[in-house]
Amino acid sequence: MTAMLEMRGVSKSFAGVQALRDVNFTVEAGQIHALVGENGAGKSTLMKVLSGVYPHGDYEGTIIFDGEEQRFRDINDSEALGIIIIHQELALIPLMSIAENIFLSHPPARFGVIDRDAVYRCTRELLAQVGLREPPDALITDLGIGKQQLVEIAKALSKRVRLLILDEPTASLNETDSAALLDRLMAFRQQGIASILISHKLNEVARVADRITILRDGRTVDSIDCRTEEVEEDRIIRSMVDRDLAHRFPPRDARIGDPVLVVEDWSVHHPLHPERQVIKNVGFHVRRGEVVGIAGLMGAGRTEFATSLFGRAWGYNISGRVSLDGSEVDLSSVPAAIDAGLAYVTEDRKQLGLILADDVRKNITLASLSQVAPRWVIDDIRELRAASDYRNRMRIRCSDVYQETGQLSGGNQQKVVLSKWLMTDPKVLILDEPTRGIDVGAKYEIYCIINELAEAGRGVVVISSEMPELLGICDRICVMNDGAFVGEFAASEATQEKIMRAIMRNKPIQGSAERNRMQMGGVRP
Known part of the structure; x- marks a missing residue:
């Protein structure tokens, strides 16, 4: 098959830390290509390079799409070619309708006025393509997570998607909704739409992927052609973590x-x-x-x-x-x-569990301020000692406790949330x-x-x-x-x-x- 996308020798660093090291990645037309690896392996960084979130000049390497070199300045440039990314945290506005969310940035218009009849007609057609029966005027807040994922895909279809990037699309879904979403991806494959699937659910990856690329520490360490090779979860795990998990x-x-x-x-x-x-x-x-x-x-x-x-x-x-x-x-x-x-670790660590713009130290002590502020004023030394102690006990991988929490991988962010609640010394977690x-x-x-x-x-x-x-x-x-x-x-x-x-x-x-x-x-x- 013809290569729709080629990423050649892509490298990217942040403040001297190498996130990607000479990565090569190819996607064929009408192919489902899975990208797997541990948190911090470089998967999301690679996709942000591809989608223009990190513009040309901010990384080393070359992007070839449809046989031509592309130098994306922002996400609008990649979307213009049909490269659409759906992030794990859905970009939908809860109190707006399905139709309004789908056509928020590009509504059908006549003489400079939004054509609402065309908006609703197109929305119905798009919802039918993704298997949703909800009316176009239904509010996003009234839909379950699985249906919201399908609305995101319908929005991508409205932008004439040719390469769909899905970052952990089934992380919040039950088995029934996950299966329905994966079936939809396979249906898109028959229409010639290529997909890049980032997922930690290896059974789902093995079910739908035509090829699997494995990243570790910003490098490509293995590639499996699922059409000609047997997909073994143990092989994938060994490549991901560089050790056997007996x-x-x-x-x-x-x-x-x-x-x-x-x-x-x-x-x-x-x-x-x-x-x-x-x-x-x-x-x-x-x-x-x-x-x-x-x-x-x-x-x-x-x-x-x-x-x-x-x-x-x-x-x-x-x-x-x-x-x-x-x-x-x-x-x-x-x-x-x-x-x-009692302590409760929320399912949504980014929105409800952490202050991503704050450092690890402040996030860990946030629920136990009385322990580090004996006279209603935070004792910086006591706070540092407490945060450093939990960093060591929970094996949080960060440069130091002053590192911004949003810069950590998902697994390390989860350890910060756990540390925050363990510091309250709960009886039940x-x-x-x-x-x-x-x-x-x-x-x-x-x-x-x-x-x-x-x-x-x-x-x-x-x-x-x-x-x-x-x-x-x-x-x-x-x-x-x-x-x-x-x-x-x-x-x-x-x-x-x-x-x-x-x-x-x-x-x-x-x-x-x-x-x-x-x-x-x-x-x-």
Whole structure:
């Protein structure tokens, strides 16, 4: 096949740090080319060079597109040729409609006036191409993440896309939505649209990719032609991390104690639609030293349950009882929840977990200022010592604690978020999608940290859309659907099939108070 894109000898550095080193990368017309590597390997930097985010002259090397050398000054130049990038953090405006988001920068117009009939007609055609049935005037905020991803693709199609770049497109999706999105990419391949897929989900990469390129430390270390070679995950992982991972998950020696967190009859209503009950009289408990997973499809209510517990940060008309170490506690605000011994690591670390423009030191101490400001004034030496201690304990890879957090890889940013909450010395730590968007090597390090927390006697709750992850690290898995718990399995009994069967059965398990009493007494419902 003909090469649509060639990137030759691309190198890029930041303040003396080499991010890309003589990278060569080729994409053929109508090809799905996967780009994989650890966080910090240079994948996003390479795509920013390609899309014009880093303009010509800001890097070394050559970009050839359609047989001609291109010198992109900005992203508009690359989009003019049909090179469209969809970032992991979607660039949609929540309170605008689908049609307005798609044609925000290039609306159909007649005599200088936006032609709304043409906007809605074109939007319907584009939504049909990506398999969406929503009306053009539906608000983005009313759509799930999976549908928002499809709106982004529809927006790319409106710009006559020829090369579509997707950065972790399935990171926030459940298995059904992920499969639908990957099917759409394969359909585009039949239309001659090429795709570059950046993903840490190797099973998805193996399913759809025609070729896989692996980066490590800014260099191309391996390339696999999936049409002629067998795709082995172990080979990809070895190339990514330069070491064998004999086990994807570290071994656990669980020593489980008495209940540390007990939730009874917890009910939550939607803050914008008060008549809608999102969490429905659920019961839940965690023991000391126990890692409890919460499984479920997107929209099952897992994040809503967690954020409503954490200082009622989400929800309306919240009712129920929460006990920590046998005593009922007040969780009416986030400070009260922190003081009670609860911590919550959000699924969106960039928007809600970190201040990216601030340094590592300030992010780590942000939730524990009283520890570094004994007289209401921050003690710089005490703050430095605390941040440096967590940097060493959590093995955060940064030049020093004064480095801007936004410059770190995703895995190291996640360690900064974990450090921030561990500094509060919580009794129970809730982790919402703790490994989203990070590579297999960084995932293993996060799993080791979870084990260390459990061994220290803390209760750990893990919300994850990756069932193999829950099966690999948890002692017990609770299954949630439609705002209620519909199944529960010990790790030794759990399988993906049993979890999916519980979801599809969609029948809430026993009443919360009775269920908690039975389970904590050693009786399974």
